[in-house]
Amino acid sequence: MPVYKAPLRDMKFLLNEVFDYPGHYQRLASGANASPDIVDAILTECGRFCEEVLSPLYQSGDEQGCTLTDGEVTTPDGYKAAYQQYAEGGWQGLSAPEEFGGQGLPASMGLLKQEMMGTANWSFSMYPGLSLGAMNTIFLHGSDDQKHTYLTPLTEGRWAGTMCLTEPQCGTDLGQVKTKAEPQADGSYKLTGTKIFISSGDHDLTENIVHIVLARLPDAPKGTRGISLFIVPKFMPADGANGSGVGARNGVSCGSLEKKMGIKASATCVINFDGATGFLIGPENEGLNCMFTFMNTARIGTAIQGVGPAELSYQWALDYARERRSMRALSGKKEPDQVADALIHHGDVRRMLLTQKAIAEGGRAMLYYAARLADHMVEGHSEGDLEKAERYDDKLGFLTPILKGFLTEMGCEAANLGMQVFGGHGYIREHGMEQIVRDTRIATLYEGTTGIQALDLLGRKVLLxxxxxxxxxxxxxxxxxxxxxxxxxxxxxxxxxxxxxxxxxxxxxxxxxxxxxxxxxxxxxxxxxxxxxxxxxxxxxxxxxxxxxxxxxxxxxxxxxxxxxxxxxxxxxxxxxxxxxxxxxxxxxxxxxxxxxxxxxxxxxxxxx
Amino acid sequence: MPVYKAPLRDMKFLLNEVFDYPGHYQRLASGANASPDIVDAILTECGRFCEEVLSPLYQSGDEQGCTLTDGEVTTPDGYKAAYQQYAEGGWQGLSAPEEFGGQGLPASMGLLKQEMMGTANWSFSMYPGLSLGAMNTIFLHGSDDQKHTYLTPLTEGRWAGTMCLTEPQCGTDLGQVKTKAEPQADGSYKLTGTKIFISSGDHDLTENIVHIVLARLPDAPKGTRGISLFIVPKFMPADGANGSGVGARNGVSCGSLEKKMGIKASATCVINFDGATGFLIGPENEGLNCMFTFMNTARIGTAIQGVGPAELSYQWALDYARERRSMRALSGKKEPDQVADALIHHGDVRRMLLTQKAIAEGGRAMLYYAARLADHMVEGHSEGDLEKAERYDDKLGFLTPILKGFLTEMGCEAANLGMQVFGGHGYIREHGMEQIVRDTRIATLYEGTTGIQALDLLGRKVLLxxxxxxxxxxxxxxxxxxxxxxxxxxxxxxxxxxxxxxxxxxxxxxxxxxxxxxxxxxxxxxxxxxxxxxxxxxxxxxxxxxxxxxxxxxxxxxxxxxxxxxxxxxxxxxxxxxxxxxxxxxxxxxxxxxxxxxxxxxxxxxxxx
Missing domain, CATH: 1.20.120 (Four Helix Bundle (Hemerythrin (Met), subunit A))
Incomplete structure (x- = not known):
């Protein structure tokens, strides 16, 4: 079984030689601890974790998938232990504020981590990835109480999070959200409705799951202007020994798991809210705005799924092209002592490999270029400088549909080319190439399809x-x-x-x-x-x-x-x-x-x- | 579950209005019985069979797949009964010579049948499809005895056939074939070796399976010039009640089934020959030439897999785009009474649908254009006019790499666009769109990858x-x-x-x-x-x-x-x-x-x- 090798040389080339991250970090408050040798040590350690712990679970996780038994989701063998290592290594809090137990490093460091984890094992990386979305939302829009209750266990990785947006009738069109939130005497709300396509909606990796949920208050305006945002925990928070503990089970349940083309080790759930207790986060009827504050950063996260598969399938196709022998090169025998020349001597195979390489490395550069802007945007928020945050979010906002839309399309092409290098063997599961194609295919669909990214870029960002x-x-x-x-x-x-x-x-x-x-x-x-x-x-x-x-x-x-x-x-x-x-x-x-x-x-x- | 609808209007448009098949058939000896009303009746009946019998087995076959138990392959539920109907309907012999029980219709009629069957259920269609390869080879290169023994049960569909070319070390490079054939005193041969990627290598649809096998005689020259062709039946032929019956089991066995990305209802076998009895077909050491006589026709067969998925995914995506409502059209509300406009009113969705339509209908036209040449080529062979056969084979030879290479690539694009129209739902198995993508993906790999087609076109057909x-x-x-x-x-x-x-x-x-x-x-x-x-x-x-x-x-x-x-x-x-x-x-x-x-x-x- 092939394994992932962290492309540290290329990553450091981009960070240190092309985009001057050392200088960039010096200018960031959060960059004080991100000296080149610290960054180096983190990348090396993260790379090792991805190579040794996550990569070996890539194929077995696909083979086994997630299962739903008695309303509880079980992740594939090895996922829980790997997650444990991840949480204990402090990886979830890499770019999270120190006051909640994070390491306070720049946001871009988190993206580097996500890139390596996502390349080694995209399905696994989605569990902590979704938590980051919940953490960002609570950090930006939560009350002090809410931050106090939720952010520390989320940052420590003891709890996980989800984003519950869409419903059977909605798709992209969130104005059609129907889930109801009814105010209770104690200031909380009772949520009732069904959410679909909830990544990491339920699983056995953490002791609690914090759902961020879009729902409608009674008499809310129709359409997108009548949607509010709620925190709905799987277990009610309770004071525990080490900070937040868990209490009674809330009225949230996983109704079913979707059978998907790929990312089978990632639990995609139908989540039912049956009078579940929730807490309003952010202002009433401004749920969509709150949800989308970090949208651009989240979309860079999805854009990574264009680069990761290009990198992974390039690595494996290159290995195969070096070893597999077939026919003779058109320009004459390259390995006369062998029964045939290695695939890598054929021009058309090189065309495919170099296309993958150009996409992987060119795409990585696009991510790192944008990540600097994300650092400034996040710093604006941390400093309470909303004007700065918005300025950088606008710059980022122009790039993110390009990154998300274009890179995920190119990632599919690269993954398919990697499979093509293997010839018929690429279609056989054991080589892993077809899994990369299947896993990658979701990237142009979720977090806004390519068509939606295109409209966002041209219609909204450029023209309007x-x-x-x-x-x-x-x-x-x-x-x-x-x-x-x-x-x-x-x-x-x-x-x-x-x-x-x-x-x-x-x-x-x-x-x-x-x-x-x-x-x-x-x-x-x-x-x-x-x-x-x-x-x-x-x-x-x-x-x-x-x-x-x-x-x-x-x-x-x-x-x-x-x-x-x-x-x-x-x-x-x-x-x-x-x-x-x-x-x-x-x-x-x-x-x-x-x-x-x-x-x-x-x-x-x-x-x- | 969506179903396939035979696009008879478009098929008849191409046949009768664009390419004048009625006139073409009048000029063919085999066209005597292919009057417009007969063709019409055949298309209608075949379409009905594909819609009502094959299409409903498309998703269940993928879900269940084939199984190997005690050396015997079982096809998914319903496949055996459907095959029975197929054989009883005389469909296998549609374009086969009447002297062996066929209907003697032009080769192009067989391609029309293959197109509909392949679109409704590609995996199913591979079983009879591989038999056609074996039938063609025996018809052209077999001795009278061999024709007598094998062609009738194959034409009747009581027996099936395979083409056993590649081996673990080979891939495309058949010069590396190692399977040995040792001459026996009775004029037969004992074959020993392992063949991989054998489609329909074993199954439960027919009472016998006839393998056409590439192997080397002792002291044969190295490389492609030392390969001969053999008939190796699963059961030894014996005179039975209705012509050829079956006798003792031969030393041929299915070693394993490949786990594949798609076409899961098609059994892709490792076939082991352990001193199996075989019979030389065609001259010694000219096995590759014999095998490739009908290569161009076979490649049109694979090119169909570019058109079929484009058609099928277009049909299903169009239905979905008409029903699913999301957002408002940019040029103003199209369905003001509805909560949102149907997808079909969005320009970008139309771009995807029309791309599929253009590929499906443009690709179908390419197939039907080439099929006329195939008719003439086959007629040359039937009449023993090898010069004519070669002349048309050359014309066809220029088009087939274009059809096979280009159309299968475009088929993948069309299938992926169909999935994209469904948004996130396209990734969910129940809608069937992701299965089309997975099934189609093999088409650019087998029967010569796109890269091989490209070299065949430019390097061989055009330049050399x-x-x-x-x-x-x-x-x-x-x-x-x-x-x-x-x-x-x-x-x-x-x-x-x-x-x-x-x-x-x-x-x-x-x-x-x-x-x-x-x-x-x-x-x-x-x-x-x-x-x-x-x-x-x-x-x-x-x-x-x-x-x-x-x-x-x-x-x-x-x-x-x-x-x-x-x-x-x-x-x-x-x-x-x-x-x-x-x-x-x-x-x-x-x-x-x-x-x-x-x-x-x-x-x-x-x-x-």
Whole structure:
């Protein structure tokens, strides 16, 4: 069974050489303890945990899945012990405030951890991942009492959390939420309703589970403006020996587990609230706003699921391509003493591997680029500087649909290519490649489908909120950087191409904006292509950033890792030559008329039956 | 549970209106009985069988899978009864020679049947599908005795067949086959070795299974030139009451069943030959040639797996998009009385549905276009006119890698889009969408991966065998057709675009050919992009063919199915505007230098561990 290897060299390259995280951390209050050697030690230790503890549970967890017996969910063998190690290692509180038992490190450190855990074992990583969502919500919107009660056990990982948003009739459309919350004399509420698709909705990893639930107060306005947010614990909190303990069972139960294509070790629950006791968090009827405060950060978390599978399937496909022998290379025998050449000598196999590599490393760079903004956003909140928090959230808000939408689509492509490298063997479960494809496939669906990300980017962030300003601001930064690289002969072709693309991106934005004034359908018709175009250009920027560092290091000579930098340049070249051209097909498609798309009558879309 | 509806309207449109199958059948000896009303009756009856018998077993078969107990494979509940109906209906012999109990209809009729069966239930359709491979091989290369013994029970469906090619060390590289065949005094052979990935290798549907096996005679030359072909029955044939009966069990056994991502109701077996009795078929050491005689026809069979899933997932996604309500259309409320608009009113959902529709219908047209050539090829063989058979096989040989490679890739895209239309529900097994994705995923892997198809097309068919002539010949036909459509105002934009593409296709071929003279790696580096480019252009030709008929019918007025033709034109427009632009990104990529792809040292491709 293949195992995950933490790509520490690439991670440190991005952190220390490309994005100057040491300098960035020095400027952050929470970065005081994040000196390079501490960061290094944390990455190494986290990598070891992921390689040795989480990776070996990847396939067995899929095979076994979760089970629901007498209303209680059991996770696959080994998950509880692994979670125990995770909690005892203090990993859940890595980026959490020290006052609640956390280590107070920058938010980006938490994302690095999530990346490694998610790559080694996405299903496992969802349990603590969902808790982080609950922690952020309580930290930002909870009363002092609520923080006191819930944040410490959540930070310590003794308790876990969930986010209970959608219902059978809702999907993305949360305005259709029906769950009712009735006020009680003691200030609490009784919640009644059914939530679906609740990740980590029930499990045996922690002594308690804290549900964050969207529900309606009596007489609340219809639609999204009538939704409030509640804390509903599985067991009522009680003062225990080490802080919060658990008391009576609340009226929350797991009705069933979904049978899914993948992430089978992650419990996806139907959660029933039968007059369950809940506590209002945040202002009445502002539940959606409260829930979405950390949406951009959460979406980076999901974007990780584009990068992780690309990395994992690349690692395994590369190993296989080195070992498996088939046919001879077209340019002549490469291993004449062997019965055939290894797969890695075939151009088309290299095309697939380099596509995976370009996606994994280019995508990782996009994550780390955005994570710096998330650090500033979180710092704004910690300092109570809401203006600062919002400013950085806006910057982040432009990038997150690109990261979430584009990277998860690319992650699926990379995972499928990894499977393709294995040929027919890729389809066989024991090799693990098909599991990566199945697990990854959820990423373009949950936390807002690709289509929703695309509408958020083009309709909301670019057109409605900034009239193109978000693109102008970002491309200005990109173009400034690109211009500085024009003088280097290796970087010049990339920089020239990127400069063209920044101009084109603005032009496309204006053209879509003008077209949309006459025809509102243009926005939804163009959104997907606009998203993908934006993703390819953003990734091109990341490859230029990495290339610039590589050229710099190589020109200083005597580098022990010369091969590493040469490989970066080769991968950048591959990306610019063989993947980036796709941006042009998206540019062409997005400007097409909407007639063929919108005018075909529903009843004429098929003539069967 | 959703069900399959046979798209008879579209099938008849292609057969009768676009490709003039009635005229084509009149010119075929085997077409004497294929009058339009007979074809119509067969399609209707086959569609009914697929809708009522095969479709309901689609999900249950996946859920249950096959089991191996005491060396015997059991298919899922209902499969045996369905197969019984299939055999009793005479479906297996539809295109088989009458002298062996078949109906003697043209080969294309068999493909129409396979398309419907494969769309309703791909796993089921593989059992009779593999038998067809064995039947073709015996028909072409078997002795009279062998034909007498095997063809009748195979044609009647009382027996089934397999193709035993690959082994654990082989994959595509059949030169590495090790299975041994030792001559016996009675003229038979004893076969010893292990074959893997044997579809329908064992099952409970028929009383006997006839394995067609690649093996080496003692002292055979190394590599592909030392491989011979053998018939190895599971039970030795014996004269029975109704022709061939079965006698003693042969030394063939199923060692294990593969656990796969999908097509779980299809038994994929490890087959062990332990001194099994076999009979040489065809000349010694020419086994690969014999095996590959019908390769092009077989590959159309696999190409069907691109079209079927696109059709099925389109049908189900369309139903869902009509029923499920979420959000409001950007251009204003479409269903003001409802809580939200149906998904089908959202531009991005329509983009996904129309992509599926364009792939399903454009791909179907590609199949039916090629199937006419297959009819002529088969007729050549039936008439003993090998020159004719080869001429049509060459025409077909240019198209089959495009059909198999491009359509199976597009089928995966279409299936994934269908899942995407369902949002998170697409990931849940009960809706069936994720099963289509899993089942379809094998299509780009078996019968030669996409990479192998791409090399076959560019390296073999285009460059080596015809020095670009295959492209010239095909594009000439396309361009001639396109030129005739220039005068119609609705067709002109398509025709102009297609004319540009035919010229570009030739230009690209020449440029790749010249580049390959200096750098052999160009061929494998460019092959995938060349394949996909070829696919998009071929599909564009099919959409112009369909559009030309639509315009013609509409201009004649009074058509009861005006909406059908309008929908064809809208879909063609969608294809030309929003999918065809991708051809240009492939054109750019294929001409990129090979340095970034080929020069990165193997050991520098990753820096982990």
């Amino acid at each position: 909120m900034t009239q193109g300003g978000a693109v102008r601001e970002f491309t200005l930064k990109v173009a400034n950087f690109a211009r500085k690289q024009l003088t280097d002969k290796r970087l010049r072709p990339f920089a020239v191409e990127l400069l063209k693309l920044t101009a084109q991106w603005n032009l496309l934005t204006v053209r879509v904006m003008l077209a949309a004034r006459k025809d509102r359908d243009v926005v939804s018709a163009a959104a997907y292509d606009f998203l993908m175009y934006s993703g390819y250009v953003t990734m091109a920027y990341m490859w230029l950033r990495q290339s610039a560092v590589a050229v710099d290091k190589l020109s200083n000579g005597g580098e022990e890792s010369e091969a590493f930098y040469q490989a970066k340049l080769a991968t950048a070249e591959f990306y610019y030559e063989r993947l980036l051209p796709r941006a042009q097909s998206h540019a062409t498609s997005m400007l097409s008329p909407t007639a063929s798309l919108m005018q075909l009558e529903d009843e004429h879309m098929a003539f069967t039956g | 065998m015809t020095q670009g002539g295959a492209v010239r010949e095909f594009t000439l036909k396309v361009a001639n057709f396109a030129r005739k459509q220039l005068t119609d105002k609705r067709l002109r934009p398509f025709a102009v675009e297609l004319l540009k593409l035919t010229a570009q296709w030739n230009l690209l071929t020449v440029r790749v050919m010249l580049a390959a003279r200096k750098d052999r790696d160009v061929v494998s580096a460019a092959a995938y992009d060349f394949l996909m480019y070829s696919g998009y252009v071929t599909m564009a030709y099919m959409w112009l063919r369909q559009s030309a008929v639509a315009v013609d019918k509409l201009s004649n007025g009074g058509e009861e199915s005006e909406a059908f033709y309008q929908a064809k034109l809208a879909t063609a427009e969608f294809y030309y505007e929003r999918l065809l632009p991708r051809a240009q990104s492939h054109a750019t990529s294929m001409l990129s230098p090979t340095a970034s792809l080929m020069q990165l040292e193997d050991e520098h491709m990753a820096f982990t561990g």
